Amino acid sequence: MRKFLDGLYATSGWLAGLSMIGILLMVLLTIISRILGFSAPGTDAYAGYAMAGAGFLALASTLKRGEHIRVTLVLGMLKGKARKALELAALAIATLLAGFLAYYSARLVWQSWQFDDISVGIDATPLWIPQIVMALGTAIFFIAFLDEFVLELLGKRTQPTQEEYNYE
Numbered sequence: 001m002r003k004f005l006d007g008l009y010a011t012s013g014w015l016a017g018l019s020m021i022g023i024l025l026m027v028l029l030t031i032i033s034r035i036l037g038f039s040a041p042g043t044d045a046y047a048g049y050a051m052a053g054a055g056f057l058a059l060a061s062t063l064k065r066g067e068h069i070r071v072t073l074v075l076g077m078l079k080g081k082a083r084k085a086l087e088l089a090a091l092a093i094a095t096l097l098a099g100f101l102a103y104y105s106a107r108l109v110w111q112s113w114q115f116d117d118i119s120v121g122i123d124a125t126p127l128w129i130p131q132i133v134m135a136l137g138t139a140i141f142f143i144a145f146l147d148e149f150v151l152e153l154l155g156k157r158t159q160p161t162q163e164e165y166n167y168e
Contacts, residue, residue: 005147006064012140013061015053019133022050042123049130056137060144084152091149098142105135 026047033040062068078086111117113128151157 005143008140009061009064009144012057012059012137016055016058016061016137019050019054019057023047023054026050042121042125045119045121045123045125049125049133052130053133053137056134057140059137059141063141063144063148087152087157088149091145091152095142095145095149098138098145102135102138102142105131105138109135 026043029040030043033043075083075086109128109131112126112131117127119125119127148157
């Protein structure tokens with residue numbers, strides 16, 4: 001199971017990177033189309049969709065690498081059971097919030113599909129298509145928080161050291 005989850009987080013990170021390449025390609029296509037005098041409608045919308053994809057797909061891999069910003073002022077003062085209790089409480093709240101985000105993202109995709117919602121731009125893209133990337137990213141983010149919560153419960157979660165918190 002660990003291998004599968006780590007692969008899921010890595011794949012999500014790679015897809016986020018590919019989304020960033022998609023942004024680059026859309027911007028380059030827009031620039032080239034203006035220089036050469038042809039039309040490339042919808043590239044700004046697709047760059048925006050790719051940007052959303054990059055952001056949401058990167059959430060889980062960033063969390064699992066310990067690269068999300070953490071405020072450790074109170075946590076650093078606690079030891080033992082108090083520290084573990086605060087970690088569990090924080091992870092439980094974060095897991096709950098990530099679950100709500102994933103649920104409502106998936107619900108938005110479903111509603112956009114049901115109502116045949118399309119973008120207002122010239123591209124007229126069915127909105128459920130780019131929204132599904134957001135729903136996928138938030139679902140993987142929820143799984144990552146749930147994974148962190150379970151690892152903390154079992155005492156198997158690795159903590160960043162104090163030196164890793166200090167950015168100079």
